[in-house]
Amino acid sequence: MTPQTVMTIDDSAAILTIIAAYLEDSEFKVVASERDGRRAVERFQEIRPDIVLLDLIMPGQSGMETLSQILALDPDTCVVMVSSLGTEDAVHQCLSTGARSFLQKPFSRDAFIDFLRNLENQPRDPRIES
Template identity: 50%
Template sequence: MEEARDGDEAIAMFGEYSPDLVLLDITMPGRSGLEVLEEILRQDEDAAVVMCSAMGQETVIQKAIVMGARDFIVKPFKKDEFLRIVDSCFPIDE
């Protein structure tokens, strides 16, 4: 698991590591989470990106979902909630 310090580093790390899942904060230094989401999806339209936000950012979260984020989680979040969202990003075909 890797962690970026800012939006530019997140984009660079996505290109370097091609992670299965990206947990991306709406608010970060440098580029906004929406800008980073847009660039990640430009690099890989199937990227699994879950947006993370504090309460009160519902409009931005909805925009992220429309842009292509798989889901969102509101901080602070609990382990079971996080695992439910991760599972929803990778459904098991039956």
């Protein structure tokens, strides 16, 4: 089975390292990691990964701005927002802007991989649809 390609965007090198370790030996392959939103959008345009894991709270260009720019390039991109913030408002804002899903930190490897596996079947947050 061809691995699904993943791009991770987070200002924290620690989180990029942890996510890369989580996805080792899985069906997901990290093809790019970026710490800056602006640079990440350029890189996204070059490599077009299957999944983008995007930190919400970043210095400089925020996660929301980065999300909008990636979706402007390709509205069908599967972008998952990853944040320690899991408030209703934050989740609503991300999903209504077009993120596929929202994952709150901290999370274990098993929960993380199950989450990625279920992305295709995952309905959008019911709070958004209602």
